[in-house]
Amino acid sequence: MEGLLYAFLFLFYYVSEMEMHETYIQISDFARELDAASTYELDLSDCYGCARCSSVCKVAAFAALDEPMTPRALLYRAVIGETKSIIESPFIWLCSGCARCEEACPQGVRISEVVRSLRRLALEMGRKNPNAARVNERICMHCGACVVVCPNKAISIVDGGPKGKVANVDPSECRGCGACSSVCPNNAIQQASLNYIEILNMFARKS
Numbered sequence: 001m002e003g004l005l006y007a008f009l010f011l012f013y014y015v016s017e018m019e020m021h022e023t024y025i026q027i028s029d030f031a032r033e034l035d036a037a038s039t040y041e042l043d044l045s046d047c048y049g050c051a052r053c054s055s056v057c058k059v060a061a062f063a064a065l066d067e068p069m070t071p072r073a074l075l076y077r078a079v080i081g082e083t084k085s086i087i088e089s090p091f092i093w094l095c096s097g098c099a100r101c102e103e104a105c106p107q108g109v110r111i112s113e114v115v116r117s118l119r120r121l122a123l124e125m126g127r128k129n130p131n132a133a134r135v136n137e138r139i140c141m142h143c144g145a146c147v148v149v150c151p152n153k154a155i156s157i158v159d160g161g162p163k164g165k166v167a168n169v170d171p172s173e174c175r176g177c178g179a180c181s182s183v184c185p186n187n188a189i190q191q192a193s194l195n196y197i198e199i200l201n202m203f204a205r206k207s
């Protein structure tokens with residue numbers, strides 16, 4: 001009798017969980033669009049909301065002081081299609097791409113790739129990466145020093161500029177670290193606004 005009761009309780013729990021999961025994976029068109037824009041399968045519907053990603057994200061820890069956004073909140077909003085608040089969030093530009101969130105995720109959700117896709121979509125929608133490095137084309141000698149040091153492979157030498165070739169920054173990849181600025185022999189590339197230390201200090205001052 002007791003065994004039957006446990007079997008019934010287990011069945012009840014299992015069906016409830018399945019129903020919850022089925023409800024949760026009603027992913028939005030926006031989430032599908034994100035998936036399509038990525039070179040990887042993003043598996044947004046695999047997130048079961050444990051928030052381990054948020055617990056290891058250093059940027060969320062600071063960004064939360066000013067604006068309530070975390071990797072987990074971002075995923076959830078993408079799943080339900082709450083596009084506007086994500087695209088307008090400074091969080092997508094502050095994310096360093098460190099992938100600590102992915103390492104912590106027990107479901108293998110590619111969270112930093114989700115952010116990368118969001119950045120691409122935001123740019124397509126006319127938004128700007130406020131921290132992206134900018135090149136002064138008049139004085140860039142296309143030496144390639146910045147290309148070598150960029151940890152995010154955000155810079156390439158392309159045709160253009162008064163000298164025929166010029167450094168070009170991909171704003172969807174640039175995380176605003178300032179490494180390029182520090183090696184340019186001509187001061188031809190500048191991180192647009194602040195470096196990470198300054199950004200973190202800015203948030204710390206508000207606490």
Ligand code: SF4
Pocket residue numbers: 053056057058059060071094095096097098099100101102111112115
């Ligand atoms: S990749 Fe971005 S969202 Fe993930 S832990 Fe790093 S800063 Fe946070």
Ligand code: SF4
Pocket residue numbers: 135139140141142143144145146147166167183184185186187188189
């Ligand atoms: S390091 Fe400076 S001069 Fe050299 S390619 Fe980059 S921006 Fe141009």
Ligand code: SF4
Pocket residue numbers: 132133149150151152153154155169173174175176177178179180181191
């Ligand atoms: S600021 Fe950092 S991430 Fe951006 S282009 Fe320069 S080196 Fe690359």
